[in-house]
Amino acid sequence: MxxxxxxxxxxxxxxxxxxxxxxxxxxxxxxxxxxxxxxxxxxxxxxxxxxxxxxxxxxxxxxxxxxxxxxxxxxxxxxxxxxxxxxxxxxxxxxxxxxxxxxxxxxxxxxxxxxxxxxxxxxxxxxxxxxxxxxxxxxxxxxxxxxxxxxxxxxxxxxxxxxxxxxxxxxxxxxxxDVIGCEAAGALKNVMAIGTGMAQGLGFGDNTRAALITRSLNELSRIGRAMGGDVATFAGLAGMGDLIATCSSPLSRNRMVGVALGEG
CATH class of the missing domain: 3.40.50.720 (NAD(P)-binding Rossmann-like Domain)
Structure with a gap:
């Protein structure tokens, strides 16, 4: 092939x-x-x-x-x-x-x-x-x-x-x-990762970031379902998996943009 x-x-x-x-x-x-x-x-x-x-x-x-x-x-x-x-x-x-x-x-x-x-x-x-x-x-x-x-x-x-x-x-x-859910999760989580990075840049700790990630997953699910996606998708790799990696890793560009914004 x-x-x-x-x-x-x-x-x-x-x-x-x-x-x-x-x-x-x-x-x-x-x-x-x-x-x-x-x-x-x-x-x-x-x-x-x-x-x-x-x-x-x-x-x-x-x-x-x-x-x-x-x-x-x-x-x-x-x-x-x-x-x-x-x-x-x-x-x-x-x-x-x-x-x-x-x-x-x-x-x-x-x-x-x-x-x-x-x-x-x-x-x-x-x-x-x-x-x-x-x-x-x-x-x-x-x-x-x-x-x-x-x-x-x-x-x-x-x-x-x-x-x-x-x-x-x-x-x-x-x-x-579930193409809709997978695409929606991948796009929307970028915004959440920037927000989580901003929390770190502002000096907030792990509790704050954990709360942001958890509530971000809830918001992803609600928006994705409104777009026509399957809510179960957001609890899997396309949703929670991608969200955790993007919000947590120093390799994540969106997270690091958020950190820079938070630091001013």
Missing amino acids: RIAVVGAGSWGTTMASLMAEADETVLWSRRVDVAEAINTTDRNPDYLGDTPLHPALTATTDLEFALAGAEIIVMAVPSHGTRSVLEAGVDYISNDALVVSLSKGFEQSTRLRMTEVALEVLDHDSNRLGVLTGPNLAKEVLGGQPTASVAAFPSIESAEILQAHIPTPTLRIYTST
Whole structure:
């Protein structure tokens, strides 16, 4: 199987490296220097330091080369750039390809989820549009530390296809059909993580942060249910799991933004 990963940031590069263990995988980068570093040194130093990548991984700046013939397309560009990249690549994306989003956000101008953006741009069956989400700090995953994620598609069969092509034993993939809940949790928890970081920056202790995280989970569940998600999703990896990791880790950019805001 041929896999295209679109976006060579930390999480996109990590997923591409993992998927290259079993399948032909091409990683698209906007930046020539990033693609060259991956191809010549098996490293992405700007995003992942000196951590080695799978030697079979190929990087390119040619979007057509990356997408043409790909049976699984992993979208790892930021949410604000997803539509423009899909529009640039739409002619090269097979109607039969699975398209999975790693982005945790809403489109700024429309407030659409990433699978909704993809549905607008692509001539695709919605059952083949999904999301991969959970407590996935890229450097820990690439370093082989055990964790788990959720692959969510309207069709469980599509989720199981993606599951089968992420063979890494330290990254356990669960499946779900609650695309709305998984995408909502991944996007909304970023705000909660900033708030938790602000509490730390202001000098508040563990009790305060624990209270914020707990009440944040309740709010995530209520908003997600109002959007049409399954409330049970928010007690799992896509909700509580991702929330804990993002609110607690020094590797979390949202948390560290909050810390800086709190410190003034």
